[in-house]
Each structure stands twice: as structure tokens, then as C-alpha cells.
Amino acid sequence: MKIQLTSTRKLWYTTMLVFAIFAFNPMFGQSNTTTSQKGKTIKGIVSNESGPILGANVILKDTNMGVVTNEKGEFTFPTALKTGDVLVISFIGYKTKEFKIKDTTTFIKLTIYEEVFEFTGAPNSNKRYKSKRNN
Amino acid sequence: MRRITYIFLFIFVFQSNAQIADFKTVKFDKADKIALKYKDENLSNLPQLSYKLTSELTTDIERFRAIFKWVCSNISNDYSMFTRNMRKRRRYRNDSVKLAAWNAEFKKTAFKKLLKKNRTVCTGYAYLVKELASLAGIECKIVNGHARTSTINIETLDINSPNHSWNAVKLNDKWYLCDPTWASGIPNPTTYRFQFYFNDGFFLSDPNIFSINHYPQNEEWFLLAEEKPTFNMFLEAPVIYGNAYNYFSNHLEPKKLDNTVKQNEKVTFRYRLLKNINKNDVHLIVEKNENEKKVKPSFISTEKTTLIFEHAFDFRGYYDVHLYIKNDLIATYSFEVKK
Numbered sequence: 001m002k003i004q005l006t007s008t009r010k011l012w013y014t015t016m017l018v019f020a021i022f023a024f025n026p027m028f029g030q031s032n033t034t035t036s037q038k039g040k041t042i043k044g045i046v047s048n049e050s051g052p053i054l055g056a057n058v059i060l061k062d063t064n065m066g067v068v069t070n071e072k073g074e075f076t077f078p079t080a081l082k083t084g085d086v087l088v089i090s091f092i093g094y095k096t097k098e099f100k101i102k103d104t105t106t107f108i109k110l111t112i113y114e115e116v117f118e119f120t121g122a123p124n125s126n127k128r129y130k131s132k133r134n135n
Numbered sequence: 136m137r138r139i140t141y142i143f144l145f146i147f148v149f150q151s152n153a154q155i156a157d158f159k160t161v162k163f164d165k166a167d168k169i170a171l172k173y174k175d176e177n178l179s180n181l182p183q184l185s186y187k188l189t190s191e192l193t194t195d196i197e198r199f200r201a202i203f204k205w206v207c208s209n210i211s212n213d214y215s216m217f218t219r220n221m222r223k224r225r226r227y228r229n230d231s232v233k234l235a236a237w238n239a240e241f242k243k244t245a246f247k248k249l250l251k252k253n254r255t256v257c258t259g260y261a262y263l264v265k266e267l268a269s270l271a272g273i274e275c276k277i278v279n280g281h282a283r284t285s286t287i288n289i290e291t292l293d294i295n296s297p298n299h300s301w302n303a304v305k306l307n308d309k310w311y312l313c314d315p316t317w318a319s320g321i322p323n324p325t326t327y328r329f330q331f332y333f334n335d336g337f338f339l340s341d342p343n344i345f346s347i348n349h350y351p352q353n354e355e356w357f358l359l360a361e362e363k364p365t366f367n368m369f370l371e372a373p374v375i376y377g378n379a380y381n382y383f384s385n386h387l388e389p390k391k392l393d394n395t396v397k398q399n400e401k402v403t404f405r406y407r408l409l410k411n412i413n414k415n416d417v418h419l420i421v422e423k424n425e426n427e428k429k430v431k432p433s434f435i436s437t438e439k440t441t442l443i444f445e446h447a448f449d450f451r452g453y454y455d456v457h458l459y460i461k462n463d464l465i466a467t468y469s470f471e472v473k474k
Contacts (some may be wrong), residue, residue, distance in 0.1 A: 055179065057180050057181065057182050057183070059182040059183065059186075062272075063186070064183060064186045064187070064190070066180070066182060066183065068179075068180065088182055088270070090181055090182055090266070090270065092178060092179075092181060092246055092249065092250050092266075093242070093246035093262075096266070096269065096270065114242075115262065117242075117258060117262070117277065117279070117300075118238045118242070118258070118279075118297075119220060119238070119241050119242055119245045119256055119258040119259065120220070120221075120224070120256065120257060120258055120279070120297055120298050120299060120300055121212070121216075121217045121220070121255075121256025121257030121258060121259075121298070121299060121300070121316060122217075122257065122282040122284060122287060122298045122299040122316075123212050123214060123217060123257075123284070123316065123317075123321070123322060123329075124282075124284050124316070124317040124321050124376075124377050125284045125285050125286040125321060125322060125376075126285075126321050126324065126376055126377065126378075126464060127285050127286055127322075127324065128285065128457060128464060128467065129285035129374040129455070129457075129467040130455060131392075131393070131453070131455050131469035
């Protein structure tokens with residue numbers, strides 16, 4: 001039986017074809033294109049003096065958006081970032097660092113350093129003082 | 136109309152606390168509520184914690200309050216850690232290599248404990264307050280120095296080896312002092328285990344009362360414009376307790392813990408008040424040879440925000456004198472009474 005290609009049918013096939021092209025073709029779109037207005041995906045690695053660290057916090061300054069480094073010290077920032085955005089890298093016991101995204105930034109390599117201080121501590125007390133001379 | 140005036144006074148004057156007087160129109164209900172709301176947060180993500188505590192608040196003072204309140208209500212003071220650290224620091228006092236090694240090792244365990252168990256010693260409190268405040272864009276510093284409490288033997292204090300840390304914070308271009316460790320709680324009197332008990336007096340305390348039992352290593356952090364106490368003056372100062380910070384903005388007299396007076400000589404006690412108090416609430420416990428007596432001061436005045444009273448000793452001997460307002464222990468002095 002011969003299929004007649006009516007104009008309705010033609011339109012239907014074309015629509016399906018167009019749909020198929022867009023639906024099954026993975027779109028990497030904006031990522032890694034520095035000129036894009038929507039921003040770019042930033043990856044990086046955070047280390048201390050002895051190597052990459054797990055659990056460092058990387059956040060976009062003044063927001064709640066962020067990510068935590070994995071056991072290799074790596075992170076991929078979950079949202080696209082623009083030039084001029086500031087990432088804050090922090091880890092308990094270390095000095096917090098800020099990193100400004102430049103035009104050319106795609107991968108960040110950062111070393112954070114320990115806070116320099118000595119732990120001390122005197123707890124307060126409500127225990128009534130007793131002088132030695134009053135015996 | 137008069138009633139309205141009194142209500143106004145009650146709200147805006149009597150609640151004012153120390154340097155907090157600068158912020159008397161600011162209410163901390165919202166900040167305190169936020170601190171409570173995030174009670175179960177841990178320390179694994181400080182930027183996020185700082186954001187949660189501060190993003191709903193509009194002024195720096197409120198933001199800082201939420202951070203301070205959170206730290207003081209969620210971090211407990213580890214006394215065994217404190218004792219072990221002080222013992223080692225004292226032992227290695229004259230051995231800089233060993234001392235540095237100990238400090239490095241202790242710092243590591245201290246941060247681990249802070250992260251996993253929310254337990255620390257003073258520097259941990261000061262560090263957290265500083266870190267969370269900085270993440271919120273508030274300038275805050277750790278101040279190291281000496282502290283004096285009723286249980287610290289001053290003979291063990293060495294000017295080169297600080298025993299306490301607290302914070303200085305810049306709000307509206309002015310520096311303020313606070314002590315998160317002491318604001319968080321005190322040891323239970325019987326079990327000696329840490330007990331949360333928030334003391335508002337250590338939040339933006341008046342630098343004058345603060346200098347009675349805090350001696351910063353760098354004297355700029357006294358935040359006192361006039362005469363700053365010397366280390367000896369600090370060591371000789373009377374013992375004041377946490378409650379003193381809720382009643383006084385300054386302690387004026389007697390200047391020393393140990394005093395020598397003559398029999399029947401009048402001793403003057405003088406304090407700058409933070410809030411109005413009832414004269415009848417002031418009393419002394421005078422202790423001599425294991426006997427103690429509750430005494431009402433012979434003369435007492437609370438005019439011009441200054442509390443003044445006098446006491447004289449009838450007999451010779453050694454006395455410990457404790458000042459109380461209601462049931463709150465405020466300060467202790469010792470007297471040798473001679474003929």
C-alpha cells in the first residue's frame with residue numbers, strides 16, 4: 001500500500017523530526033563559554049599545606065548557595081557564576097579566603113591556611129571566693 | 136500621663152544594659168528567636184550557618200546578636216579540656232619548642248571536638264563568634280588576655296601567658312567588648328559540670344566593669360579612653376562575679392581585694408549602676424572564722440546612678456565580705472581589721 005504524503009502528514013513528520021533533534025541531543029549550552037551572559041560553571045580544588053581537604057565550604061558571597069569539597073578536595077559550583085562574583089572558601093580552624101571570578105576563570109586552585117592562635121580558656125565561676133588569710 | 140512616662144522609662148531605661156545602652160531602641164526578640172530556631176544546626180558549614188542566622192535581620196547589631204546568642208546557647212565549655220591544656224601550658228612554660236608542639240596538637244583536637252561535639256574552651260567560643268560575624272560582614276576580633284575569677288589562683292598567672300580569650304566587635308563604627316565563654320554558662324555548683332545559663336551582661340559590656348576582671352595583652356583592647364589598669368592593679372582587683380555585669384557598668388571602690396582598715400573605720404563601697412535597684416535588696420555577708428552574718432550597710436544611697444554604702448568593723452581580725460543584691464552574689468573583698 002502506498003502512503004500518500006499529504007501536507008498534514010508532512011507537517012507532522014517535520015514536527016516529530018525537529019522534536020527528536022532537540023530532545024535527544026544533550027545540550028551543554030552555556031557551560032564553559034566565558035562570554036555567555038548567563039555565566040559559567042566553576043570547578044576547583046581546595047587544599048591545605050598537606051594536600052586536598054574534604055569538607056571545605058565554598059559559597060557564593062552573601063547568598064546561601066554553595067558546595068562542599070569531596071575527599072579529593074574537588075568541587076563543582078552548583079550554579080553558573082558570572083565574572084565579578086565572589087566565592088568564599090572556609091573551613092573550621094582555617095583562615096577564610098575570598099576568590100573573585102575573572103573573565104578567564106573556569107578552574108580554581110586554592111590553598112587555605114590554619115588560623116594562628118593558641119587555645120586558652122578560663123571558665124567563669126559563681127563559687128564564693130575564700131581568702132587564705134581568713135581561716 | 137505619668138503612668139505612660141513610667142512605662143516608657145521601664146521599657147527604655149531599666150532594660151538598658153551596659154554599652155548596650157547605645158542600642159536601647161533595638162529589640163533582640165527577633166534575633167534571639169532566630170538563634171533558637173537553628174538550635175540543631177552543626178558547625179560543618181559555617182558560611183551557611185552564618186547566613187541562616189543573619190539573612191533575615193536588617194541591622195548589624197541584630198545580626199551580631201543572633202550569632203552571639205547561637206554560639207552561647209549551643210557550644211558547651213569543656214572543663215576537662217581546659218584543665219589539661221592549662222596544666223601542659225604551665226609545664227612547658229619555659230620550653231618554647233615543647234609549648235609550640237603542644238599548642239599545635241591541642242589546636243587540632245580542639246577544632247575536631249568543636250566540630251563533632253560542639254564543645255570547646257574560650258578560644259573556641261571567641262573563634263566561632265569572630266568567624267560567623269566575619270562571614271556576615273561584621274568586623275570582629277579575638278582578644279587574648281588574662282581573666283580573673285573566684286577560683287583562679289592569681290599566683291599562677293603570668294603576664295606572658297594569657298589564660299582567656301574574648302571578642303571585640305565593631306558596630307556602627309564603634310568597638311564593643313563581649314565575652315561569649317562567660318555569657319554561655321557556669322559550672323554547676325555541685326557537680327562542677329558545665330551548665331548553660333545565658334548571661335546578658337557579657338554582651339556588649341561596659342569597658343569599665345570589663346577591665347576589673349579582663350586584662351587584654353594588647354592594651355588598646357581595654358577600649359578605655361582614660362587611665363588603663365596595670366597588670367598589678369588587675370591582679371589586686373576585687374573578685375567580681377558574672378552577676379556584677381547585670382547590675383553595674385563600673386566598679387569604683389574598694390579598688391583592691393585585700394584591704395587593711397582600722398577598727399570602727401568606715402569603709403566606702405562605690406559602684407556605677409546600670410539600672411535602678413532597690414536599696415533594701417543590697418546586703419553584705421560578713422564572714423569571720425567560719426561564722427557568717429548577714430549585714431545591712433549602715434548608710435546606703437543610690438542617687439545619680441551610683442550605689443554608695445558604708446560598713447565598719449567592730450572587732451579586730453580577718454574578714455571576707457561578700458556583696459549581694461537580692462540573692463545574686465556580686466563581689467568579694469577581704470579585710471584585715473587592726474586596732
